[in-house]
Each structure stands twice: as structure tokens, then as C-alpha cells.
Amino acid sequence: MPSGNIRIIAGRWRRRLLPVADSIGLRPTPSRVRETLFNWLQDEIEGRTCLDLFAGTGALGFEAASRGAKEVVMVERKRDLARSLEKTASDLGAGSIEVHCADALTWRPAPDKRFDLVFLDPPWSGPSPAEALKYLGDIEAIAPCALVGIESDRKTEDRSLPAGWTLRRRLCAGQVRYGLFERDPPFAP
Incomplete structure (x- = not known):
């Protein structure tokens, strides 16, 4: 059951309102944060x-697809949210979006799949x-020189990333x- 909407900021679905399912603990990425992150990208x-x-509302994945990402894979563990994401992708005619209902830390992509934007x-x-990460x-699952957008609670202690990542920007x-973080290029002898 939808409890609100998110608006796609730019791209082919610009200004399109997408439903947000009513789910306990669901916290859509604020428009201001999405806009800044996608300006960086x-x-x-x-x-x-x-x-x-951790797709949740799918705000980040739908925004990336709207702006020309070749393929977007969304992983969401709550079945009702995953179904909502599938319906929204279908309503948009977004064949480039794939939704998986799975736990983020046990889900595995196809063996040859590498993501260059996470x-x-x-x-x-x-x-x-x-x-x-x-x-x-x-x-x-991460391509060399991949980019990763990370969102967290401001109050939470900033935990360090694994070795091999460089901070590009933070707000x-x-x-x-x-x-926004970038994977360091592989070492070439």
C-alpha cells in the first residue's frame, strides 16, 4: 500500500512521481541528498x-536508470518492498531494472557480473x-575503478572503509x- 511518493529529479523520467510503499523503518533518500549525489555523478x-x-524505495536505482545507467540491479529483503519495486519498474517500462528479493549480505550476482556504480x-x-562494501x-562483484555512493546516519560513528577506496566528496x-567513494585502480607492476 503506497504511503507517499518520491520524485525522479532528472533524465527520461524527470518529475515523475513514484509510489513509496508503507513499510516500518523505510527511509527514502531525501531529494536534496539525491540531487547532490547525482550532480557529483x-x-x-x-x-x-x-x-x-539496500533498495528500499528504489529512489537511487530509479534515478540512475532515468539518467542513462545501462543496467540497474536492486536488492531488497522485504518482499512487499521488492514487489513494489518490480511494479514500479514495470509501470515505467524499465527493462533495464532487475529486482531481487534477498538479504543484501547473502545475495550473489551472476559470477561474471561486475558493478561499476554502487x-x-x-x-x-x-x-x-x-x-x-x-x-x-x-x-x-565490484569492477575496478568503481564508484560507490554511501548514505548513513549522521550520528553514527564513521566506520572506515576497506583498504583500496578513496573519498571523492562527503557532505x-x-x-x-x-x-562518494572511488575504488583505487588495480596495482600494475
Whole structure:
């Protein structure tokens, strides 16, 4: 059952309102945060393979698809939210969006799948973005030189990322701390 809407900011679905399912603990990424994050990424979305690991409302994944991501994979553990994401993708005619109902830290992409743009916005009471990033690295799901947008609770202690990541930008807005990180290029002898 929808409890509200999110608005796509730019791209082919610009200004389109998407329903937000009513679910306990669901916290849509604020428009201001999405707009800043996607301004940072504006020249780096087209043609990327994107993962929205804790999809929730799908705001980040739908925004990336609207702006030209080649493929968007959304992973959401709550079945009602996953169904809502599938319906929204179908209503948009977005064949480039794939939704998986699974736990973020046990889900595995196809063995040859590598993501070059990842969004990590876990529930604030859930695993840390650093844990999720380490998991993705452990299962070799992240492409070399990938970009990762991370959102977390401003009050939460900033946990360090696994080695091999460089902070590009970081800001706070209200209760949200968010940043853009880049995977360091592989070492070439």
C-alpha cells in the first residue's frame, strides 16, 4: 500500500512521481541528498552497470536508470518492498531494472557480473556500509575503478572503509551523512 511518493529529479523520467510503499523503518533518500549525489555523478552514469544494494524505495536505482545507467540491479529483503519495486519498474517500462528479493549480505550476482556504480544506503540499524562494501569485494562483484555512493546516519560513528577506496566528496544534510567513494585502480607492476 503506497504511503507517499518520491520524485525522479532528472533524465527520461524527470518529475515523475513514484509510489513509496508503507513499510516500518523505510527511509527514502531525501531529494536534496539525491540531487547532490547525482550532480557529483552527472557525467559518470551513462552506460554504467549499477547496484542499489539496500533498495528500499528504489529512489537511487530509479534515478540512475532515468539518467542513462545501462543496467540497474536492486536488492531488497522485504518482499512487499521488492514487489513494489518490480511494479514500479514495470509501470515505467524499465527493462533495464532487475529486482531481487534477498538479504543484501547473502545475495550473489551472476559470477561474471561486475558493478561499476554502487549505492549503499542500509537501514541505520542494519549492517554498516563498510560491511556491505567488504562483502561485495569478497564476492568480487565490484569492477575496478568503481564508484560507490554511501548514505548513513549522521550520528553514527564513521566506520572506515576497506583498504583500496578513496573519498571523492562527503557532505551532511539533516540526519544524513553521504559521500562518494572511488575504488583505487588495480596495482600494475
